[in-house]
Amino acid sequence: MSTTRINGSLYTDIQNKIATVVFGHPSSNCFPSELLERLSKEIISLGNNDAVLIIILKSEGTKAFCAGASFDELVAISNLEEGRLFFSGFANVINAMRTCGKLIIGRVQGKAVGGGVGLIAACDYVFATESAAIKLSEFTIGIGPFVIEPAVTRKIGVAGTAALTLDATDWKSAYWAKEKGLYAKVFESISDADKEVSTFTTKLASYNPAALAEMKKVLWKGTEEWNLLLAERTAISGKLVLSEFTKTALLKFKK
Template sequence: MNIDINMADNIAIITINRPGSLNALNKQTLQEISEALCDAENNASVRVIIITGSGEKSFVAGADIKEFAAYTTAEAMEMSRKGQVAVFDKIENLSKPVIAAINGFALGGGLELALACHIRYASENARLGLPEVTLGLIPGYGGTQRLPKLVGKGVANEIIFSAKMITALKAKEIGLVNEVFGLSELMEKTKELAATIAKNSPLAIRAAIAVVNASDTGSGFEKEMEAFSRLFEAADKKEGVAAFLAKRKPHFQ
């Protein structure tokens, strides 16, 4: 196994565990992440998912270059398509929030993995970048599409064209990560956020993920209205309102 999975207290933690290669992504690792995501989504007790890397040096240092070095155009297309559909798009559109705990290098496919997550926390030692152009390539797991939405086209172009690594503090400054913590605090703070989210309505969060993802389409406002109105018939809304009126904490099922 190239990943470890821990499920407790409504939180699933997926840890990429290839320390000898700084947790680089290969076919097997991507497949295992995909399977772990499916398991977490189908597990009713899981309400939030955290993705992180093993050790203190690296979240994910990129794709495993040795694995794809000799790929043909067709093989590269299949690699990109399969990775996007099975992992990166799946994360972005999962019905449960996914938080990246970036504990070190997040480069190439590693940064693309973090970009696909709904929220990103980073440690102070994190370094982020998309170095693909130094290999004569470009990001192939959605980096050219997701990064501009977060930081703007000009900043995204600078990061992609220069292939420079940026610090965690710079990443927070440009909106690439939400918060930065000391390495020893990162998982504690990430779990605190996950626990806070897990207390809220799963149905409402599922709807929020879908409509936020639709915000860059022409139908975002309509989808928000539809989702908002549908929730009025849901048990979660009835419990939430009843709890508010009774001045007690809600118990969402």
């Protein structure tokens, strides 16, 4: 199945019990709200699909993996409800990935910022290339990575999240991310990463489906309250984005 619109693209291909989901957008694979909604629905659908055992998540192209949420939509937020809805986009995707009964394998070919880092953290196992540096730059515009923080901290710990968040202008290398546990393996090229992803997911798909499903539950144990937690975090971000500090910072970035 596939969908392509002005707000980005989302493609899903299912072969041999493995679903490959590919998202894309002309602006460095950023996520407008509509694309986030489509991705969350697609993950939920695949989780309920008995023909699927494993999900691969990746983005289009050879450059950026994901530039986070749409900057144009961020700038346009004018009230608390719009802010809440905007930040709920990544919250819904993270919760969909968390509750999906299928293991999700990420393939990251390039840089990831903000929500893109949260998307990576919500994967169960991630293969990346040497170009897959990461950054959480939210502080530079007066907000913070509050919505994605639970997923990121779950993977790299409080110290790692603090380093990413407080060093808001600095990129962390793919090897830094691997050392912290965000990436499982790092490869020199996209082709090398793709070969390993193919081999790895083929093996996983040959295992007992019941065991895979139970392992998914084990990996996410302790996150049962995230529906409420992430809703609280969207409210925090939605309020901050309306602050004078953030409005001024966003105008500077836009210019």
